Amino acid sequence: MYKHLYQRFLKANPAQLHFACHSHHYWPDVTRDAQLQYWDDTTKYVDGKWEHIFSVKVPQGQKLIAEVLNLSDPEQIVFAPNTHEFVFRLLSSLDWGNKIRVLTTDSEFYSFDRQINRLSELPQFEVVKVPTQPFDSFHERFEQAMEAADWNLIFVSHVFFNSGLVCDVERLVKDAPSECPFIIDGYHSFMAVPLNLKPIQDKAFYLGGSYKYAQGGEGCCFLYVPPATRHRPMYTGWFAELSKLSAIGDEVGYPVDALQYAGSTMDFTALYRLIATLEKFKDEGLTVTKIHQIVQQNQQLFLEELEKANHPLVNRGSLLVSDLKNHGHFLTFDLPSTEATSDLVKKMKTRGLYTDSRGSRLRFGFGLYHDAADIKAAVGKI
Template sequence: MYKHLYRRFIEANPTLLHFACHSHHYWADISREAQLQYWDDSAKHVDDKWNHIFSVKVPQAQRLIAEILNISHPQQLVFAPNTHEIVFRLLSSLDWNQKIRVLTTDSEFYSFDRQINRLSELPQFEVVKIPTLPFDTFHERFEQAMESADWNLIFVSHVFFNSGLVCDVERLVKDAPSECPFVIDGYHSFMAVPLNLKPIQDRVFYVAGSYKYAQGGEGCCFLYVPPATRHRPMYTGWFAELSKLSAIGNEVGYPTDAFQYAGSTMDFSAMYRLIATLEKFKDEGLTITRIHEVVQQSQKWFLEEVEKSGHPLVNRQTLIATDLKNHGHFLTFDLPSTEVTTDLVKKMKTRGLLTDSRGSRLRFGFGLYHDLADIKAAVAKI
């Protein structure tokens, strides 16, 4: 139904069944025009390019994202080239001269997990990870952990990258200590699983980006900062002083909006691509709710075909899911071992079916460029 949005990627890979769109999503055709527009704007504005970007393009991106997340304060969105930069800037706003206690899960993406693992080697960092499985008791266990100690940072994903399970973040925020920064990693849910941030917009930080379901490609990530936040991150860049560059001295000042978390020079072509893609989706009537419905239908077809196939490894028994009506846009199957999973991924790739895995977990992603014929062909190649 929506293959026309991805004609260039599909034509470039005519024999490939791409079911890794939770990891490396096809880009919409419109993003190529946006990439060229960035070059043309750079040629047109030259030294005034930054003024054009920060007065026109950044507010445009802020408005589009705020509309999707139902945020009342678009100016509370700040951008960076990747989520790791954002994560470390958040961590650098804490007082490293004191004990730092971080509460998180065992299923956070590498941009946070690797960094927090490294920091946990320092004596002042204490990191507690709550297992997401068994998921039917996860929220209760996480709530108990929040109440068990004083925390300096709470970090949890909306959709867990290694399972597709959806966290009830609004429930957790409601019970979280008010003085502790609460960060939601929305990278595996933004433009996929609906989330209304308005009820908790004064309480949470939210980080996501354009690489996966926003379909704008790598290079444009963003952080939503609660309006009352007044932080002074140690990891800071010159974008945070854009409003007073001509009067900079030795004092390190910070804006009162989201740009207190700003970094430095980045390639804004990714923002152009993101804006173009989100605007195209609006023109097509592709709200997150509609996208979610399309993907849920594809997942339903896939599981029906899998059941018919009688595959010994990829089946309902190995599927990690509790509620397919409230699930991420990929299906995860927990196989006997990492070796078995890796071997199956390689075999499927030789047959023209691209997917991926994390440890023993095999992941199939679904996008707007899949139809029933694609799904039947994919299952036949497993």
């Protein structure tokens, strides 16, 4: 139905069935023009490029993202090249001279999990990870953990990257202690699973980016900062000097808006691509709700075709999360071993079917460039 948005990628890969779009999504054609526009603006503005970017392009991007998440204050969104930069900046806003207690899960993406694992080697860091499985009791167990101790930072994904489970982040944020920063990792849900942040916009930070379902490619991530936040991240950069500061003498001042979490020089090409994609989706009437409905229909068809195929490994019995109403845009199958999963991924690739895996978990991602014929063909190549 929406293949016309992706003609360049589809024509460049005519023999490929790309079902790894949760890992690297095809980009809409409009992103090529956006990439060239960044070059043209650079030649036009030269030294005035930063003024143009921060007065025109950044507000455009902030407004589009705020509309998707139903946020009241677009200026509370700040950009960086990757989420890890924000993760460490958030951690650097804590008092490392005292005990730091972090509550999270065992299913967070590597940008956070690797960093927090390294920090847990330090004596002042205590990290508690709540297992996401069994899924049926996850929310209750996480709430119990929040109540069991005082925390300095809470971090949880909206959609868990290794299962597809959708977390009820609104419920968790409302039950969380108000004095503790609560960070939602929305990278595997932004522009995929509908989320209304307005009820929790005064309490929750939100991390997202353009690489996956926002389809703008790598290099443009963002952080929503609650308006009352007054932090002084130790890891800071010159972009934080761009708005009015309260510095006195040599004091390091910080903005009162989202730029308190700003870093330094970055290539804003990806922001141009993200803006172009979000504007194109608006023109096409593609809201997150509509995109989600289309993908859910394709997932249901995929499972129906799987039942007919009766595959010994990839079937409803190995499907990790079966409730499509509370599911991200990829289906995860837990196979008997990492070796079996890796072998199957390689075999499917030789047949033109591209997926990806994490350990023993095989993932099939679904996008707007898939139709019924693609789904049936994909099942036939497993």
